[in-house]
Amino acid sequence: MEQQVLTVRDLVTAQSLGMKVLSGAGGLDRQVLWAHSCELSDPDRWLGPHELLMTVGLCVPHSAVEQRNFIVKLDEAGLSGVALGDHNSLPPLTRELYEEADRRSFPVLLTNQATPFAAIGRTVAAATATTQTMQVLKLSKLYQLSTYARTDPLRMMNDLQALLRAGLSVFDVQTGLTIVEGAPLEFMPTSVRERTYALPGDSDSRLMISEYPGEEVSSFLLIHVLQVIDVALSQLLRSLRRRSERSTQMLASIFEGRSPDGLGSILGPSGTSSGYQFVAVALEDSEKVARAASIKSLSVLAGPGSSSFFILMPEQSRNDVRNLLHGLDVRAGVSSTYLDLRDAKAAADEAAKIFSSGGTNGLWTDFTGVPVSLLTRSRKEASAIVQQVLGRLAGTDPKITVLRETLFAFLANDRRWNETAAALGIHRQTLSYRLTRIKEITGRDIASSADLSAFWLAFQAWPSFSDRSD
Template sequence: MITVQELLDTDSLGLKGIAGLAGTHRLINWAHAVDLPDPWRWVSAGNLVMTTGTGIPRSPKEQVHWLELLAQTNCSALVVAPQAGAPKLSKQMLETAERLMFPVLGASFELEFVKLAHHVIESVLQAQRESLKASQRLFQTYAEAMRDHADFSGRLSVLAGNLGISLSIEDAASGVTLFASDSSPHRKPEQSATAESVAIGGRTRANLVIRRKKQKAPEDPVVVRSLVGLLAVELERLMIHRDDQREEGADLLRSLLKDDTDFAFVRPMLERRGLTGTLVCLAIQPAKAGPWSPAEIHQAPGLQNRTPLLFQDDVLLALSMDEQEALDAILRSLGDGTTIGISGPISVATGFRESVRQARLALVQAIERETTALRYGEAETGLIMAPKSLAEARALVGRYLGPLIEHDRVHETCLLTTLMRFLTNDGNWKATAFDLGIHRQTLVYRLKLVEQLTGLKPTSTDGTARFWIALTAGRNARLLPEQA
């Protein structure tokens, strides 16, 4: 399409600006000749209105009102090629054009409106042809990107490079960048770049942010709409994939809760889903009206790359990495009023069902204390002196030895063996160091790490008692390795 300024710059047309030249950036999508007294009834947004002036009122006051009604149609500009006897444009009318930034152009009566209209229409048709070609190139580039790049971010970068722009997709509510074509998405955009935000349809809750450098970048609305449509399809595909992952995760949690599956066997599967390191169980009481519902929480920003396994029971249960970032994302997404109970580290010895029990107990205590999140064991629940069941034995091992077992598994250390040997030797530092074949200072370091992980001091009477009872219960119930 052509702008009003480009029309003025076409010498062969002989147009000159009279008023409202601050609006010459407007695009023209058609040319319409009309000499009726009410042209606003016959023109539409983007039209170039051409008149010989016979329909313009003679009174300055009526001219002002006439121009205001015409400008309300959002037409692009008015070209006046006055014939003999046509009223003169009043000062008040021209001042109104300046105020409304509505371009009024002058031409000689000899100007053939057909010639002007042909120039405009040819420009429009040429723009449409270029738009069609650009859309074809866009879809061709997209098809090639799908063949060459398996990940969405790679395809986004290809599309951005082809269009000569920078693209990012942001969460509509928080403004968090979900995907970016730039390899450094958090880098501040150049000051010479202009940004445009376009809402992406569907259930994505996201905006496409287009940054263009000056003197570059297509602003063709057809191309932009095509781009938004392609990305909407991509995002919907990702959301469907996350829906499927949630269903698979819920099935796995049901199996673990029924003891149909051993936790040791699901570890590789969890690692493939990005759930590595120390894992915990969460019992979540969601807020009544948060940004994301419990049924959609797996789509929330911050949880999309390493989504916890989720299962909706009387509360929302989750198997998650023990990271503050994940907990913050859940609290932020479910809204103020959400409460989370956090189990101790899940281990093969304690089992998954025990971690669920711990999380539920921590949730009840968190609600009673009116706190946002509480870890199991932060509110002391008393010491079971002689466990009467396997469940009580699991609880003891999980509470006092779980952090050590999980640390040994992840970091290939031997804190549990060290603690056991220290207690067996009645707290004798020299004998323990000798039995383990380590320096005394190494033993000091290990026992300090035990204290940091469990909150209990192995050299204190209370710590010795609790650790010994937990170790005895674990060995009797065959929950601990033989060497422990």
């Protein structure tokens, strides 16, 4: 420490104050920087590290369980101890209170009836005058460091850590992700004390302070630390929100068939040149996923669809997205790889189908096999699949054309015989005959799941294959 400071033991041994220890004698060496009287029901909210609570008992609960919790809260708030006035408003103290105070080495003191709280306060103030001066000097330095708040919040966090000798990090409540943190402190013990506080201007973010035992940040400084960090983070958080909004707008434009300006600012210089995939997650996870993607500055686009929330990720961002969703415990369905952004809508549909059929056993379900919709592929690939699956049925002979249109009508009507026959204006027996001929020509049987899947792929690819004028 910078200098010797007042301890609880010093107050107890001062004959003029007439104080005695009721419990928690193991904590008599706790430092006392301030003494304050409080009779509110939650004094732990109003007092902080190294401060002595003085009360005539109005804030002390009556039941054994509540008295135990009373000691727990005061200790966790970092108070030096509690001085109880010997007054008839003080409720009977329970065995549970004494045991908890002893277990935590949290001093519980009883003051003499003849000793006013003001005398204790003046004693503490006089003894810690030098320490208070040092606090003011630290406060002045703290606001000097705030000049980096908007331009370089990371530098400011590191400088604040050096000033306060405490670790600082800001995390997002919804995702649990760290937004910004200072560099690891040297020689931080494993028994570090951690406290969290909401930032004044952003309830979705909290500051975590990791402190050396016995060197907790005082409540005097803490108020100002929160203000300075809130200013530093406000600009960063606004940037994250703008990035998320731009990402959503760009994805909407791509779904509408337009190429948005500034795509490289989010997807990076290589963009989707080596391919991209779509990831579908549940709509109820959309806010968490979008915020997390922005916090991590992932090179992706993210936005809502009709039934799922989508992420368009370039191939180079795949591992980052997968790790992020795994950390968030979010289930996802992933499309196959695509090359042309004009195929984005079909790619998203594919991801949504994978997601809806992925079950709940795994968090990440990849597409396996041939793409569901070959309209998303090149015409060369579509042509290869059509010719491989249909063979002679891809020809232009009128009789062949009739058979192919019969097959496509059968698939379009979800293999329902009556609807297919009605759509073609033929009898069911004629439909049966044609399907038999299709089997003879292609060597594929609609009763086989594998062959039926192949037929469906050819059906999906046919528009690209037949439109060869492009």
